[in-house]
Amino acid sequence: DSGVTQTPKHLITATGQRVTLRCSPRSGDLSVYWYQQSLDQGLQFLIQYYNGEERAKGNILERFSAQQFPDLHSELNLSSLELGDSALYFCASSHDGGTEAFFGQGTRLTVV
Amino acid sequence: GESVGLHLPTLSVQEGDNSIINCAYSNSASDYFIWYKQESGKGPQFIIDIRSNMDKRQGQRVTVLLNKTVKHLSLQIAATQPGDSAVYFCAEKTGGGNKLTFGTGTQLKVEL
Numbered sequence: 001d002s003g004v005t006q007t008p009k010h011l012i013t014a015t016g017q018r019v020t021l022r023c024s025p026r027s028g029d030l031s032v033y034w035y036q037q038s039l040d041q042g043l044q045f046l047i048q049y050y051n052g053e054e055r056a057k058g059n060i061l062e063r064f065s066a067q068q069f070p071d072l073h074s075e076l077n078l079s080s081l082e083l084g085d086s087a088l089y090f091c092a093s094s095h096d097g098g099t100e101a102f103f104g105q106g107t108r109l110t111v112v
Numbered sequence: 113g114e115s116v117g118l119h120l121p122t123l124s125v126q127e128g129d130n131s132i133i134n135c136a137y138s139n140s141a142s143d144y145f146i147w148y149k150q151e152s153g154k155g156p157q158f159i160i161d162i163r164s165n166m167d168k169r170q171g172q173r174v175t176v177l178l179n180k181t182v183k184h185l186s187l188q189i190a191a192t193q194p195g196d197s198a199v200y201f202c203a204e205k206t207g208g209g210n211k212l213t214f215g216t217g218t219q220l221k222v223e224l
Contacts, residue, residue, distance in 0.1 A: 002155065033211070043156070043201065043214040056211045090155050100146055101212060103155035 003027065004104035006091050012110045018079040021107045025072055025093030031055070032074040033094075033101055034066055038087035049074055050096075081111045120199060122219040131189040133218045135202035140183060142204040146212065147176060147187045151198045159187070159200075189220075197222045 003026035013019055025032050034046040045058035049068035060066075063081075068074045078085060088108050092101035125131045137145070143164040148156035162169045162176045162185075169176050175188040185202050199219050203212040 002157070004155075042216050045211040045213065048211060058211055092155075100158050100161050102158060103148075105155050 002102040002104060004091055004093050004102055006089075006104035006107050008107060009105065010108050010110075012112060013081060015081055015083060015111055017081050017111075018077065019081065019109065021076040021078070021089050021091075021109075023074045023076070023091030023093075023104060025074070025091075026102055029093035029095050029102075030072065031094045031096065031101070032068055032072070033092040034060075034074070034076050035090040035092065035103075036087050037090060037106070038084075041087075043090070046076070078109070083111050085109065086111045120217050120219045122221060124221045124223055125192050127192060127194060127222055127224050129192055131187075131192045131196070131220060133187045133189075133200050133220065135185040135187075135215050135218075137183050137185060137202065137204045137215070139204060139206050139213070140180075142206045142213075144205040145176070145178060145185055146203045146205075147174075147185075148201045148203060148214075149196075149198045150201065150217070156201060192220075192222050194222045194224065196220060 005024040007022045030051045033048045036044045046060040047066050048056040052068050063079050066076045088106045090103050090106045092103045094101040146161040147159040150156045160171045160174050160176050167178050173190045177186045199217045201217045202215045
């Protein structure tokens with residue numbers, strides 16, 4: 001158990017809908033990262049937050065957004081969902097953004 | 113269109129043999145590297161890391177070698193066990209940035 005908690009574990013939704021994925025980092029970790037893992041793209045970095053502020057941005061679509069709250073948990077919002085958004089979404093956390101990141105178990109999103 | 117599975121290189125080894133998994137990284141400015149193990153249905157799990165000022169680091173049954181001249185990273189697993197069967201990813205982090213860039217992964221299969 002990495003100490004990073006993601007909910008829900010599985011999510012099935014229809015195209016055009018909006019979902020929110022939640023992540024609780026390890027105790028004491030200030031940085032949260034979101035990654036997307038799909039069959040044809042591997043692990044792709046989406047976005048990073050550090051202590052509530054956006055720190056780095058990767059290949060995140062405009063339909064996607066994230067935030068980190070004062071208690072350090074984070075949410076990834078995916079809207080206007082398309083079939084191609086079906087993937088595993090992982091959250092990871094690290095203490096200061098400069099050390100190893102620990103991953104949660106992921107949320108499997110299926111868009112039908 | 114129909115998505116296809118990511119074609120992962122596969123390494124098959126006999127139980128008890130040593131495994132060597134290789135990774136070529138792209139950014140000569142990367143200063144931190146991590147190996148992750150991902151079992152089916154789980155999130156990536158940290159194995160070992162190395163900074164660019166080192167060329168070798170050892171852990172329990174694992175050794176990471178870094179060759180900056182040719183931008184090559186390897187993970188050696190001693191006395192490979194069935195529980196080592198997984199996909200192994202190398203990841204690199206570039207100084208000043210906070211995202212991890214992952215390689216495509218290698219599937220390790222341990223044969224009894």
